[in-house]
Amino acid sequence: MNDITLFPADIAEMSVSQLAQLPGAQLCQVDTELDKAIAWLKSARTKVDAALEQRFGEQARTTLRDSGRDFGTAHIQADGLKVKFELPKKVSWDQPKLKAIAERIVASGEAVDSYLDVKLAVPESRFTNWPPTLQQQFADARTVEPGKPSYSISLNHEVSA
Numbered sequence: 001m002n003d004i005t006l007f008p009a010d011i012a013e014m015s016v017s018q019l020a021q022l023p024g025a026q027l028c029q030v031d032t033e034l035d036k037a038i039a040w041l042k043s044a045r046t047k048v049d050a051a052l053e054q055r056f057g058e059q060a061r062t063t064l065r066d067s068g069r070d071f072g073t074a075h076i077q078a079d080g081l082k083v084k085f086e087l088p089k090k091v092s093w094d095q096p097k098l099k100a101i102a103e104r105i106v107a108s109g110e111a112v113d114s115y116l117d118v119k120l121a122v123p124e125s126r127f128t129n130w131p132p133t134l135q136q137q138f139a140d141a142r143t144v145e146p147g148k149p150s151y152s153i154s155l156n157h158e159v160s161a
Contacts, residue, residue, distance in 0.1 A: 008037070028153050052083075060085030 011019070011030060022030065056078060064074040064087060071089040075082065102112050112118055122138060130138075 025155060028155050031151075031153050055079075056083050056085065061087070 011034075019027070019030070056076065059078060060074050060076050060083065063076050064070070064072060064085065067074065071087050074085045074087075076085065077083070098116065102116055102118070105112050105115055122142070127135060127138065127142070
């Protein structure tokens with residue numbers, strides 16, 4: 001396959017139509033090499049992020065805490081660098097407890113949506129296992145749309161005689 005190598009710059013300059021018209025072996029090579037490059041970049045990003053955390057994490061967190069905050073952005077200067085450290089707040093809610101609170105709100109005669117964003121959903125695995133009569137009751141509330149397609153390609157190594 002070395003004789004059909006396309007470089008990232010070549011791929012970036014090609015239109016979608018040009019890529020779609022590549023010979024099968026070349027298209028397969030592009031697909032495979034992109035997957036390898038993505039995996040390499042993810043691995044390298046993870047390693048560099050860990051190095052930044054090791055080198056600046058303690059100082060950045062101390063600066064953030066010293067400003068009276070547990071989350072947010074801190075700016076530090078270290079080793080001749082200006083470092084912007086961002087520590088976002090990640091909030092999660094205990095669903096059973098929220099459900100109990102919502103039930104108390106309803107029982108008191110108040111509107112739940114004044115306090116909570118309520119999103120109802122039916123897991124598809126559950127829906128498909130219901131009897132048809134139950135499915136019919138929910139059918140008008142259900143919309144099915146296609147998701148993003150994905151492709152996996154490989155060379156067909158069968159030799160034609």
